Amino acid sequence: MPLIVKDYSWTQTESTVYLHVPLKGAKAEHVDILSTDEYLKVHFPPFLLEVFLLEAVDEARSSAKLGNGVALITLPKRIHRPWDNLVLSINDKQTMKAIRERALQAHMENTAVGRREKAVKKQQEKKYSLETMMKVLEQEERELIQKMKDEEREKATAEMEGWKIRHKVQTAVEEPPLKLTNGDTVKTIHQATRGCSVKPGPTTSSRAGSRKEQVDLPAPRSSGKIQIKFTPRAFPTALRESRVPEEEEWLRKQAEARRAGNTELAVELKDLNNEERNPDWLKEKGDKYFATGNYHCAVNAYNLAIRLNRKIPAFYSNRAACHLKLRNLHKAVEDTSHALDLLTPPVADNASARARAHVRRGTAFCELELYTEGLQDYLAALKIDPQNEVLQADTNRIRQIIQGCRP
Known part of the structure; x- marks a missing residue:
């Protein structure tokens, strides 16, 4: 059962209510705040504050600030007037249950709307970037194609001009003077035929044929091969569809975790042999103990593996499974939360591990009767694996429990 927070304080003005809640050493990322116009809940395991407000507040303008071990919650009033008390005086469990259900329904609707808007915005940004x-x-x-065309055109033009120049020089050097019928001597055919008609004889035809055979044609273009190199990919997704920075960060974290080795080894672990200093070997031992139902020994094996290397999320997730079997529910929540912190950024390579961690933490929350938090974890797991029928059935069962119609 959660511990109820009673040492909070509140102040008010004509238009606003200010609520101060001590966080008792909890980190800001572990604090869950749910606020509607008539209900407020602040949950930081294992503590819980639940307030049924005296009058309605403006949910859209409500805000919360976390710092210095205190949560400052600002609630603008719908009607500007002083309140005699912060909490609505009700003892009817059915009324309290109805208020909780309305708050949960409103929160789920707002979350769904925000998720849809975020997805649409992200899709638009992705489409625009693409x-x-x-x-x-x-x-x-x-x-690039135009540049290649221009280069080829210039090259072909230069070759043609060079061929014309070589042909003119060769013709001028090799062509002898021609004799006309009246005995005049000329240097070229063009000069001899200017203004008159010339009938070439056999000698002229043979010379023209020899010139035609000696014409230099441009050489054919040289052939070649284009080398194409592909960027190596550690993940199977296409490069333009992948999340490259997140994937590289995940690979870097995994490499650092494996390189960590025995750097955090405590003084009392020096007597262990080489096999017992291997975290992977300890994980296999823990898995075997868990499979045979020896959960205490499995916890000890995972404890030692975590002391050797604190950056492997599987150690915490597997130890959380043992704590669930031993009914150490708060420890299970703590271990799964630590595993989810290490399973960042969320990429395809760690999707199954994230889904398992969410299910285990959701199960621990439900065993603690914190069904709202458990439902959120099951929804997160269902988002990762939407086709899982078992997850769908468990999620619907938790919804029924929250709504008061236990199957």
């Missing part, structure tokens, strides 16, 4: 990138690539490709 269109921009494709335009840039198309422009670069067009410029």
